Structures are given as structure tokens and as C-alpha cells.
Amino acid sequence: MSKTSANSMWGGRFSAGPDAIMEAINASIGFDQRLAPQDITGSRAHAAMLAARGIITPEDAAAIDAGLEQVAEEIARGDFAFSTALEDIHMNVEARLREIIGTPAGRLHTARSRNDQVALDFRLWVREQCDAAIAGLEALMRAFLGQAEAGADWVMPGFTHLQTAQPVTWGHHMLAYVEMFARDKSRFEDARRRMNECPLGAAALAGTSFPIDRHMTAAALGFDRPTANSLDSVSDRDFALEFLSAAAICATHLSRFAEELVIWSSAQFRFVRMSDRFSTGSSIMPQKRNPDAAELLRAKLGRILGATVALFTVMKGLPLTYSKDMQEDKEQVFDAADNLLLGLAAMEGMVRDLTANREALEAAASAGFSTATDLADWLVRELDLPFREAHHVTGALVKLAEDKGCDLPDLSLAEMQKTHGQITEAVYSVLGVQNSVASRTSYGGTAPANVRARVEHWKEVLG
Numbered sequence: 001m002s003k004t005s006a007n008s009m010w011g012g013r014f015s016a017g018p019d020a021i022m023e024a025i026n027a028s029i030g031f032d033q034r035l036a037p038q039d040i041t042g043s044r045a046h047a048a049m050l051a052a053r054g055i056i057t058p059e060d061a062a063a064i065d066a067g068l069e070q071v072a073e074e075i076a077r078g079d080f081a082f083s084t085a086l087e088d089i090h091m092n093v094e095a096r097l098r099e100i101i102g103t104p105a106g107r108l109h110t111a112r113s114r115n116d117q118v119a120l121d122f123r124l125w126v127r128e129q130c131d132a133a134i135a136g137l138e139a140l141m142r143a144f145l146g147q148a149e150a151g152a153d154w155v156m157p158g159f160t161h162l163q164t165a166q167p168v169t170w171g172h173h174m175l176a177y178v179e180m181f182a183r184d185k186s187r188f189e190d191a192r193r194r195m196n197e198c199p200l201g202a203a204a205l206a207g208t209s210f211p212i213d214r215h216m217t218a219a220a221l222g223f224d225r226p227t228a229n230s231l232d233s234v235s236d237r238d239f240a241l242e243f244l245s246a247a248a249i250c251a252t253h254l255s256r257f258a259e260e261l262v263i264w265s266s267a268q269f270r271f272v273r274m275s276d277r278f279s280t281g282s283s284i285m286p287q288k289r290n291p292d293a294a295e296l297l298r299a300k301l302g303r304i305l306g307a308t309v310a311l312f313t314v315m316k317g318l319p320l321t322y323s324k325d326m327q328e329d330k331e332q333v334f335d336a337a338d339n340l341l342l343g344l345a346a347m348e349g350m351v352r353d354l355t356a357n358r359e360a361l362e363a364a365a366s367a368g369f370s371t372a373t374d375l376a377d378w379l380v381r382e383l384d385l386p387f388r389e390a391h392h393v394t395g396a397l398v399k400l401a402e403d404k405g406c407d408l409p410d411l412s413l414a415e416m417q418k419t420h421g422q423i424t425e426a427v428y429s430v431l432g433v434q435n436s437v438a439s440r441t442s443y444g445g446t447a448p449a450n451v452r453a454r455v456e457h458w459k460e461v462l463g
């Protein structure tokens with residue numbers, strides 16, 4: 001179509017076509033061609049419904065259906081010339097349908113508008129991304145479970161402020177992420193459930209006078225029901241905002257573990273070794289193994305959260321119903337979804353391949369007076385000291401060890417008794433990191449027995 005002739009879809013009242021710049025800013029085909037499968041699926045359901053309700057003839061519906069199938073094949077083959085003059089995927093598909101089947105193509109848009117059409121297409125697309133995110137999260141949870149099971153009783157330092165706090169188990173640390181990703185999964189499931197209403201049939205904004213059957217199209221497209229308010233149907237993008245919000249929280253979790261991998265794989269920590277498959281070398285420093293994938297994952301939240309903020313900003317303050325601003329929804333969501341799914345897959349691979357350095361973990365767990373709390377607890381339990389006093393006595397013993405340049409278990413009984421006369425030999429049993437973690441059997445605590453039970457729980461949940 002030449003730039004000076006009026007648009008064949010809506011140009012009836014126009015005598016001239018758009019300026020080239022207008023066409024450039026207006027067109028979405030450059031990105032919304034990704035919605036082609038959803039657009040065609042929606043149109044086929046719409047045409048079948050129109051025929052079932054006697055709004056178009058069965059012959060026209062059959063021609064439309066066969067024509068749309070051909071268009072879908074052409075697009076899938078990469079054999080389709082997308083046109084900017086035709087603005088978007090909806091008009092590109094319809095124009096090609098007209099080339100293929102002629103006049104009946106013009107009946108497809110009966111009782112429909114691009115407003116409910118795009119709301120439908122985009123919802124179908126986001127719904128698929130929810131399913132993909134859920135599957136990606138399940139695979140990732142399984143990878144973390146594998147690590148947790150293997151290292152249920154490996155001891156490592158637990159940190160607060162990135163300072164050694166108390167010994168914990170590797171399995172427990174891995175399971176912390178399983179809990180996070182399970183919540184992420186439930187957020188996508190929840191969003192999917194809420195978005196699973198079909199906007200098709202809201203038409204431009206007010207509904208239609210044609211005797212359509214919205215329940216029929218909703219069911220055909222796998223929705224639980226049609227949306228209940230036509231104005232809301234064409235102006236709602238909550239489903240995309242919810243998807244992005246869930247994606248941003250999930251990417252935050254990915255980013256946090258990515259950061260731990262970066263720290264843990266450093267020469268200073270040596271807690272883990274990332275596989276060659278997920279490391280890169282340096283072109284100048286031959287000794288280097290860089291955790292590039294983890295760093296990129298740490299950064300992915302930046303763009304996913306950026307997309308989230310962008311779409312919230314687009315939507316805020318928009319009057320009902322559709323405004324063209326809303327065309328700006330797609331690129332953000334596409335980019336966020338692509339990067340989230342890539343991030344989930346990359347993290348799954350990294351976690352599966354990850355080798356924990358059990359010796360380094362245990363050595364680090366023993367350093368830094370990590371069993372000081374166990375000592376204080378022992379003083380409370382065995383000597384009946386009030387916790388505050390026990391804390392004080394322990395602090396003095398830590399100071400003593402620090403001054404001597406040794407760890408708590410290296411202090412002699414005589415030295416300990418100088419600080420508190422009633423301390424006995426038995427105290428040494430709680431100063432070892434293995435005893436420390438084994439004793440943390442409170443619900444949700446780090447004890448290996450708890451870890452193993454929780455691994456079983458998650459295996460059952462994931463099936």
C-alpha cells in the first residue's frame with residue numbers, strides 16, 4: 001500500500017494517507033507480529049462463533065477458517081511480508097486473508113474491534129508466558145532440590161551483614177531458594193487464574209448489538225469465562241502488570257542467588273566451582289574463570305523491573321477505555337518475559353552444574369566464632385544463666401579467643417572457667433559446627449534432619 005493512499009481498513013473518511021513519520025510512530029507490526037499465532041487462534045474462534053450464531057454463513061466461516069490457517073502457515077514459514085502501512089498484526093493478517101479468500105474476509109471483523117482483539121491476543125500471549133514461567137520455576141526448584149539433597153548435612157557459614165553468624169547447612173541454604181521460587185510459582189499461577197477471562201466480544205468498548213455468544217468463544221479459547229464489563233475488557237492491562245510484577249519479584253530472587261554465586265566462586269571464598277559450561281575466561285588473564293552468566297542474571301532484574309515500571313507508568317492516569325498509549329505495553333512485556341525465561345533456564349543450568357567445595361564451606365563455618373550462640377545457649381540450658389548474662393559470658397570468651405588468635409574450641413577448660421567457674425568439659429560438645437547445626441531442629445531450622453524432611457516434601461509437591 002502506498003503511503004499517500006488512505007488506509008484500506010479504516011480510511012473510508014480519509015482522503016490522504018499518513019505521513020511517513022506518522023506511520024513510523026503509529027505502527028506496531030515491528031513487534032506485535034509476535035502475536036500472530038494468538039491473533040489467528042482468536043479470529044478462528046470468533047469466526048466459528050459468528051457462524052454458530054447465524055451472524056455469518058457457514059460457507060464464509062469455512063473460507064475464513066481455511067484462509068486463516070494458510071496465513072498462519074505462511075507466517076510460521078517466514079513467508080509473509082509484514083507491512084508497516086497496515087500498522088499492526090491484526091490488519092496485516094486480515095489484509096492477507098482478503099488476498100486469499102476475497103470478500104468473506106471482510107465479514108471476520110463483524111461484532112469485533114481491534115480493541116477487544118488486541119486485549120485477547122495479548123492476554124493469550126501473557127497466559128502462555130505464565131505457563132512457561134511456571135514450568136521454568138519447577139525445573140529450577142528441582143535443580144536446587146538436587147543440591148539440597150546432596151548436601152543436606154554439609155556445614156557452611158550462615159551470614160548476616162555478610163559476616164559469619166551461625167553455622168547452617170548447605171541443604172538449608174539451597175532450600176531457602178526453593179521456598180522463594182515456590183512463592184514465585186504461586187504468583188504466576190495466581191495471576192494466570194485471574195487473567196483467565198476472555199475479553200473478546202467487548203468490541204470497541206460498549207459491547208455489540210449482534211447476537212454473539214461470548215461464552216462460546218471464551219470456552220473455545222480455554223478461558224474460564226468471558227469478562228463481565230466491556231469497558232474494563234478493552235482497557236484492562238492488569239494481567240500484564242501482574243505478570244511483570246511476578247517476574248520482577250522472581251528476577252529479584254534470581255539476582256540474589258546470582259550475587260551469592262559471584263561471591264562464593266571468588267578466590268577469596270572458594271565455596272563453589274561453577275562448571276566450564278557456565279563460566280568464561282579472560283582474554284588477557286589466563287587464570288581467570290569469570291561467573292559471567294551469574295553476573296548477567298544479577299543484572300536481568302534491572303530490565304525486568306524497568307519494564308514493570310514502564311508499563312505502570314504508561315497505564316497510570318489513562319482514562320477509560322482504550323488509548324493508543326496501551327500499544328506501548330507489548331515490547332516491555334516481551335522483553336521482560338524473554339529475559340525471565342532465559343534467566344530461569346540459565347540459573348537451572350548453573351545450579352545443576354554447581355560443585356560445592358565441602359571442605360572450604362566447613363572450614364569457613366568454623367571460623368569467626370560461629371558457635372558463640374551455641375555456647376550462650378549451653379550456659380542457659382546447663383547452668384541456668386539468664387540469656388543476657390550468658391551472652392555476656394560468651395562475649396568475654398570470644399574476646400579471649402580473639403586476643404589469643406584462636407577459635408572457641410581451642411580455649412582450655414581452665415581458661416573458660418576463669419570467665420565462669422561452673423563451665424564443664426561438656427561445653428566442648430556444642431562448640432563443633434556439626435553439633436551446632438544438628439541441634440537446630442526447631443521447625444524451619446537448619447538441622448540436616450529438617451533439610452531431608454523438607455526435600456521429601458518438595459519432591460512430593462513437584463511430583
Ligand code: ARG
Pocket residue numbers: 028032087088114115118322324326327328
Ligand atoms: N496495535 C494496537 C495496539 O497494540 C491495536 C489496537 C488498535 N486500536 C485502535 N483503536 N487504534 O494497541
